[in-house]
Amino acid sequence: MKQFLLKMWSHCVRLAARWPSIASIAPFIPVVAAWWIVTELQIFPRVFLPGPVEVVRSFGSLVYTGILPAYLQDSIVRLAVGAFWGVALGIPLGILVGLNKRARTALWPLLLFFQAIGDIAWLPILVIWFGYGLTTITVVIVYTVIFPVVLNTVLGVRSIPITLHRAAQSLGASRIRMLWEVVLPGALPNIVTGLRNGLGYGWRALIATEIIVGTSGIGFLMFDARRSGSVVEILLGMIILGILWYIVDSWILAPIERATGQRWGLVTR
Amino acid sequence: MLWRLSSALWFCAPFMVLLVLWAVFIPYFDVNPRLFPHLSSVVQAGIEGVEDGTLIRHIGASLLRVAVGTVLALLIAVPLGVAMGVSPIISSFLTPLFRFFSVLAGIAWIPIATLWFGYGFGAITFVIFNAVFFIVTYNTLLGVSTIPLQVRNAAASLGAGRWAMLTEVLLPGALPNIVTGIRTGLGFAWRGLIAAEMIATNVGLGYMLFVARDFYRTEVIVLGMIVIGVLWLLLDRLVLAPIERATIERWGMVQRA
Amino acid sequence: MKDLTIRNLSKTYFDPYAGTNVTAVHDVSLKVEQGEFVCIVGPSGCGKTTILNMIAGFIPYTGGEILVGGRPVKGPGPDRGVVFQSFALFPWRTVLENVAFGPKMRGVRKVEREQIAHEYLALAKLTEAAGRYPAELSGGMQQRVGVVRALANEPDVLLMDEPFASVDAQTRMTLQEELTRIWQEKRPTVIFITHDVAEAVFLANRVVALSKGRVLDDIAVDLPRPRSWDALNDDARFKELSNRVLQLVRSA
Ligand SMILES: Nc1ncnc2c1ncn2[C@@H]1O[C@H](COP(=O)(O)OP(=O)(O)OP(=O)(O)O)[C@@H](O)[C@H]1O
Ligand SMILES: [Mg+2]
Numbered sequence: 005m006k007q008f009l010l011k012m013w014s015h016c017v018r019l020a021a022r023w024p025s026i027a028s029i030a031p032f033i034p035v036v037a038a039w040w041i042v043t044e045l046q047i048f049p050r051v052f053l054p055g056p057v058e059v060v061r062s063f064g065s066l067v068y069t070g071i072l073p074a075y076l077q078d079s080i081v082r083l084a085v086g087a088f089w090g091v092a093l094g095i096p097l098g099i100l101v102g103l104n105k106r107a108r109t110a111l112w113p114l115l116l117f118f119q120a121i122g123d124i125a126w127l128p129i130l131v132i133w134f135g136y137g138l139t140t141i142t143v144v145i146v147y148t149v150i151f152p153v154v155l156n157t158v159l160g161v162r163s164i165p166i167t168l169h170r171a172a173q174s175l176g177a178s179r180i181r182m183l184w185e186v187v188l189p190g191a192l193p194n195i196v197t198g199l200r201n202g203l204g205y206g207w208r209a210l211i212a213t214e215i216i217v218g219t220s221g222i223g224f225l226m227f228d229a230r231r232s233g234s235v236v237e238i239l240l241g242m243i244i245l246g247i248l249w250y251i252v253d254s255w256i257l258a259p260i261e262r263a264t265g266q267r268w269g270l271v272t273r
Numbered sequence: 274m275l276w277r278l279s280s281a282l283w284f285c286a287p288f289m290v291l292l293v294l295w296a297v298f299i300p301y302f303d304v305n306p307r308l309f310p311h312l313s314s315v316v317q318a319g320i321e322g323v324e325d326g327t328l329i330r331h332i333g334a335s336l337l338r339v340a341v342g343t344v345l346a347l348l349i350a351v352p353l354g355v356a357m358g359v360s361p362i363i364s365s366f367l368t369p370l371f372r373f374f375s376v377l378a379g380i381a382w383i384p385i386a387t388l389w390f391g392y393g394f395g396a397i398t399f400v401i402f403n404a405v406f407f408i409v410t411y412n413t414l415l416g417v418s419t420i421p422l423q424v425r426n427a428a429a430s431l432g433a434g435r436w437a438m439l440t441e442v443l444l445p446g447a448l449p450n451i452v453t454g455i456r457t458g459l460g461f462a463w464r465g466l467i468a469a470e471m472i473a474t475n476v477g478l479g480y481m482l483f484v485a486r487d488f489y490r491t492e493v494i495v496l497g498m499i500v501i502g503v504l505w506l507l508l509d510r511l512v513l514a515p516i517e518r519a520t521i522e523r524w525g526m527v528q529r530a
Numbered sequence: 531m532k533d534l535t536i537r538n539l540s541k542t543y544f545d546p547y548a549g550t551n552v553t554a555v556h557d558v559s560l561k562v563e564q565g566e567f568v569c570i571v572g573p574s575g576c577g578k579t580t581i582l583n584m585i586a587g588f589i590p591y592t593g594g595e596i597l598v599g600g601r602p603v604k605g606p607g608p609d610r611g612v613v614f615q616s617f618a619l620f621p622w623r624t625v626l627e628n629v630a631f632g633p634k635m636r637g638v639r640k641v642e643r644e645q646i647a648h649e650y651l652a653l654a655k656l657t658e659a660a661g662r663y664p665a666e667l668s669g670g671m672q673q674r675v676g677v678v679r680a681l682a683n684e685p686d687v688l689l690m691d692e693p694f695a696s697v698d699a700q701t702r703m704t705l706q707e708e709l710t711r712i713w714q715e716k717r718p719t720v721i722f723i724t725h726d727v728a729e730a731v732f733l734a735n736r737v738v739a740l741s742k743g744r745v746l747d748d749i750a751v752d753l754p755r756p757r758s759w760d761a762l763n764d765d766a767r768f769k770e771l772s773n774r775v776l777q778l779v780r781s782a
Contacts, residue, residue, distance in 0.1 A: 128486035176608030
């Protein structure tokens with residue numbers, strides 16, 4: 005018996021080592037179990053806290069009716085478009101501000117201030133300008149993503165040792181090539197960090213925007229559910245958001261960040 | 274001294290330029306005040322808001338919510354994070370859980386918070402609590418579990434008891450992470466606050482903005498945005514960033530934007 | 531390879547905090563023949579790095595002139611290779627890609643420039659490390675890469691600012707022997723800056739002693755090549771020369 009248990013245990017350990025994702029799923033099992041028990045015991049009224057079974061059932065029906073896939077797609081596309089423009093504008097701006105002293109004196113204080121205003125606070129005036137629609141949402145997300153990207157790019161550009169610039173120059177690199185060969189790769193780990201932070205903020209901004217002015221998307225789903233008092237769908241929305249972001253952040257962004265920074269020895273961790 | 278003064282002036286110069294542009298171009302192009310306000314009417318709105326006390330009331334309400342939510346969260350998060358971080362098995366087991374919840378932090382809790390607590394102080398404070406709590410707990414956990422075992426062993430062999438271990442090794446060791454966590458968490462909380470106030474209350478800066486939108490009072494909206502920006506800038510640059518610098522940059526080598 | 535002429539060179543820094551001028555280099559004249567190996571020694575703060583940075587074109591000079599092969603220096607360029615004390619390897623490029631960087635900037639095709647890089651890596655016994663990133667190398671290996679990266683670009687003049695100061699004593703001796711060997715093979719014009727008198731005498735054809743921004747004296751080193759520490763450690767002539775340079779520097 006003991007032999008058998010030990011063998012099972014070693015299986016588990018090896019499985020977790022082979023697929024690290026299993027290790028990151030395991031802790032959720034007791035949490036879900038506790039949730040299930042709490043709802044079965046009716047400690048809170050069922051309308052206030054529905055159980056996992058109801059959530060799964062509502063997941064099934066929302067997928068079946070096609071609402072959930074459509075909303076999910078809307079949200080992801082919005083985030084992707086916003087992130088794209090945020091990066092496309094943010095990196096060049098960050099490099100300009102990082103390299104040029106005049107641009108830095110002029111723009112750095114403004115960047116700090118406009119970042120501090122925060123995306124959500126723009127919503128009311130954006131609604132006046134663009135109405136309830138895609139433009140408003142996109143502007144908010146671009147606005148959110150761009151600041152962490154710019155600020156981190158500036159930091160990255162400025163942290164490149166001057167000897168690297170000099171080395172490239174004395175090896176015959178022209179100014180344009182320096183951008184590509186020294187500035188961009190030197191700042192890359194910071195840029196990735198900025199993108200990661202930016203997407204973290206952008207994603208939250210998306211939810212808030214969809215809640216406040218949206219007509220579709222996961223945030224809208226949650227707020228619509230709130231209006232009709234359906235806690236099940238709110239919980240479902242939160243779980244989907246959590247899983248989605250967890251996947252994007254820890255399986256895509258974090259590995260990229262590690263791959264650039266660590267092998268180059270720029271990041272010690 | 275002189276140098277600091279001139280760098281402060283250089284910091285303000287771009288804003289002066291922006292204000293001048295605003296004061297000149299908006300009247301020059303005759304922009305509809307329902308689209309963008311004149312500088313003078315924003316100043317006017319600011320003065321009125323201070324005089325009749327409404328602006329102060331909104332600011333006060335927002336700051337109170339942030340303070341209460343944050344303090345509550347910190348009181349629970351730091352001890353919890355330290356307790357969980359001490360054992361490597363527990364901390365590695367719980368890390369994904371707290372990552373998951375810190376990913377959800379803030380805004381995503383608004384719908385359910387308003388259902389559970391109704392519109393008002395409770396729901397908004399709950400959102401802020403959430404934003405700070407999970408991120409700080411996660412970071413504390415991370416901070417404690419990354420203190421090298423050698424350091425803990427060294428302290429133990431130098432005669433540190435449980436209490437000394439906590440106050441002399443675990444807390445200081447995790448402090449840089451805790452401070453980073455607070456700064457990130459407050460960033461999310463601040464945004465969550467504005468969003469929540471737009472939906473779920475009748476006082477506060479977010480509410481002030483959102484109501485002004487109904488009447489196309491852009492001067493109040495812009496005033497609110499400036500107040501939000503200045504408040505956060507003061508909080509972040511004068512309180513949070515210096516603390517973070519004092520710990521992280523002195524002990525480690527990490528820099529942040 | 532070309533010769534290098536420095537005439538009445540001077541450099542005055544402006545200190546913005548104190549609001550004063552600091553003259554780091556006074557009136558330095560120096561002629562380095564093609565293929566010569568010159569070491570510059572002198573106490574800390576005497577202006578060695580400043581001179582080297584002006585030759586490299588990293589900082590402008592405020593008086594006099596610098597001619598490489600008869601042409602005045604205006605900014606950095608591939609005719610003057612630089613080896614940095616802090617290595618300054620590109621962390622995002624492998625060793626091979628680091629060495630191939632100069633040829634790449636000249637527009638050499640990929641196959642050819644990798645061949646060039648391999649050739650130079652072999653010269654510094656680094657063939658094994660070609661695919662690794664700088665962070666994965668020891669300090670001594672990194673600096674060998676730094677040296678061959680500069681050489682692979684075939685500069686007219688090779689400028690080295692205390693390149694071996696941050697490696698351990700054992701490795702430093704090996705690097706010094708390797709440098710003399712590579713120099714004999716390729717015969718670049720070299721200006722080498724160091725604190726270490728023995729290092730200067732070991733490497734150079736000529737040692738220039740500097741003090742407070744001025745040239746003190748110029749000592750020819752007539753030791754036979756190839757040089758090795760085993761042979762020179764007990765060599766009377768080596769000791770005599772080292773002592774002379776040391777006296778000079780200490781009198782400064
Ligand atoms: N950027 C600068 N601004 C002002 N003064 C400078 C600057 N760089 C160097 N100096 C001054 O110029 C003088 C010469 O400096 P330099 O770096 O050339 O000395 P060095 O001989 O290389 O010293 P070391 O052996 O310590 O490297 C010093 O007095 C130094 O303080
Ligand atoms: Mg120097």
